[in-house]
Amino acid sequence: MIETGLHGKVVIVTGAAAGIGHATAMRFALEGCRVAAWDVAPCEHCPPDWFGIQVDVSDSAAVDAAAKAVAERFGRIDVLVNNAGILRDGQLVKWRDGALAGRMTDEDFDRVIGVNLKGVFHCTRAVVPYMIRGGGGVILNASSVVALYGNFGQTNYIASKAGVIGMTKVWARELGRYRIRVNAVAPGLVETNILKDMPEKVLEEMKRRTPLGRLGRPEEIAEAYVWLASDSASFVTGAVLSVDGGIVTGT
């Protein structure tokens, strides 16, 4: 028996239908956790014993209702993985032939902030009361390596992912007294659908900048979440754990 302290714990993973979220939910299931899988899309590849809820994390009322449903179903909430995230890349301003050729739109900025930043706020705010009542918990937030170094064409995304680090540190202070630990994970480039539109040249360049010389796998990020949620990380809070193969970005 491996005593991670996670057996039987109730874990919510947002964005669980695919990618890192799906791998993370699978990994918590391997620990014997009860999984609540949240996603804006139907979770068609999820085992039927997961408690799937179709929810848009940018919708505050829907998130509150989903948290209530999980608490009613399982009687408690122990771990929240704020994984759901989207991209709407574009340059702040595009300048071509001496003239303004484009700007990042308000819609693209607001939508990314709405899901990646405000969504994390909504979900955490919704579950914390259940965690306090249950005597503690763990909040894990998906930041990104680019939040630490910046990246070309990602004003909105990086604003959201850097904001997540800020909220992580605030909540670590506010919630420590309730035995709730709050940490962020900053993944590097990971092989998921979110990369499918990225040009091969850019991916090759990213690999070149990564000391381990490859992209990450979703399972490798899942390992970090499980460790941070486990009793092994019982004195870790307010931290940002980079899981990025040692990548250094900064174009």
Add this chain to the structure above:
Amino acid sequence: MKKIYIVAYHQSKFGKLMGMTVPEIVRAAVDGACGEAGIRPEALDVASIGAACNQTLNEQGLLAGLVAAVPGMEGKMIEGVENACASGGQAVLSVAQKLQLGFGETGIAVGYEKMRGPDGKVDGKRIGQVLGYYSHPDERPGKTFVFPHIFAEIMQQYMAEYGVPEEHLAQIAVEEYACAQHNPYAQMQGVELTLEQAMRIEGVNRYIVDGLPLKTYDCSQITDGYAALILATGEGLARLGVRRSQCVELAGYGQATDPLGRAGRDVLRPRGALRAMQAAYGMAGLKPADVNVAEIHDCFTVMGAIGTEVIGMAAPGEGARFWVDGQARVGGRCAINSSGGLIAKGHPVGATGVAMIGWCFWQLTGRAPEPLQVKAPRAAATFNIGGPVCASVCTVLRPAG
């Protein structure tokens, strides 16, 4: 022979697995069972996987390689087995035998079937066709749905030879639907069935083959689902750090296979099935009177009756009567198919044999859902068949204490 213990059981809800792919199903089964046991796949020495329609409906062979693809499972002794609807039971025996031969101390038996499309819908004609492959070629011509047809004939034979009324067989389905209402893993949870509904020809309930007594409600379900059991030797338990008192002993098992063709043999008193059950009781040193939990292969209601006879709860021809008298209920002489059985829990072909043993594991360790939990469960018997009462896998289980 080394004693074999059941450490943990995991299953999906039976019904629909929607868009889950075969690799995803296998992974979820292995990881889920490991999660239940509190172990990692790395801790497992051997594995077997059973399924029946993987080649046809899923266009996927070499399932052992998909087990090996689960992180922590690579490079081990892993085998795929197929004995039609007994594939799951066969996978469990395959693991037990590997452990008893000394090829490891821990193992996992997986069974699955993905019969529905990604939208959850059933292609009845295609499924009827591919399941038909599990019959003798000489007995297929002229039958659209080969298996229901064969069992409709067996049902008629059973009723005629023993003078059993149709209602008595229908009662088996009614009892099973009632149990399924309390089993959150059952496909037919939420669907109620009265004897009147089971008997009345109306709506979905019709005679499957003209002139034969088999009705829709006499049939098991078309089901997606997976199930996995973790097994270990005594030494394996110590290595996993699992207490024996939380386990169930696979105290006895038997396997016997009759000729595939139905012609020329007594399917009402199937020799192989009876021999396999007798072997299981003999190995366990137990008799039917010691058993008060059972899961039997009621692919059709008539098999619920014959199965009750095979496990020794009733004399030939008295099986249906055992149900009608309420003896098969929780609180009766022996709770048979308290899970809901293949008829109401569902019948994901390759998972069924694993799930029968898994449900008994839950019963014997007091983990069955409350209204279905047998008080003071002593020992359990399972009877899993493949084909037209052809390949039989029987087990006898008792608390490891």
